[in-house]
Amino acid sequence: MSEDFKNSDYRSICRQNRNIKLEKLQKITIYWFPVLIYCLLIYVQSSHPAPKILPNYPFMDKLLHFVCYALLGALFLRAFNTTPIKHNLTFVLILSALLSSLYGISDEIHQSFVPFRTADPMDVVADILGSIAGVYLYQKIVSKKDK
Numbered sequence: 008m009s010e011d012f013k014n015s016d017y018r019s020i021c022r023q024n025r026n027i028k029l030e031k032l033q034k035i036t037i038y039w040f041p042v043l044i045y046c047l048l049i050y051v052q053s054s055h056p057a058p059k060i061l062p063n064y065p066f067m068d069k070l071l072h073f074v075c076y077a078l079l080g081a082l083f084l085r086a087f088n089t090t091p092i093k094h095n096l097t098f099v100l101i102l103s104a105l106l107s108s109l110y111g112i113s114d115e116i117h118q119s120f121v122p123f124r125t126a127d128p129m130d131v132v133a134d135i136l137g138s139i140a141g142v143y144l145y146q147k148i149v150s151k152k153d154k
Contacts, residue, residue: 085145
């Protein structure tokens with residue numbers, strides 16, 4: 008085998024490896040970075056005293072928890088749909104809702120240590136239901152696009 012051929016093969020393999028690494032970095036940036044940033048935003052927001060300027064509607068705080076964790080569940084599902092486990096739909100759906108719900112539970116525990124905040128079991132219920140709804144709705148939207 009000639010040296011030129013070996014060098015050409017080596018360069019080709021290096022280029023392929025670089026492209027694979029770039030694809031992985033793009034997936035992390037596009038799909039997992041929003042999950043991380045959103046979790047960070049939730050953490051920062053819950054580290055401060057509860058906002059006093061909320062509309063005075065019954066259960067407004069529960070609605071906010073529901074919507075917030077619906078979005079987190081959808082973001083988890085969106086990210087998991089780029090991984091090798093994406094073909095196991097049931098597992099991905101459950102994992103997305105579970106991780107979003109667990110983050111909601113951990114956030115309520117965190118709030119119990121923040122001055123002027125309290126942990127509310129009904130907030131956890133809203134977080135879990137929101138997580139499930141977000142995963143369900145996102146999956147419905149994605150499956151309609153695929154048809």
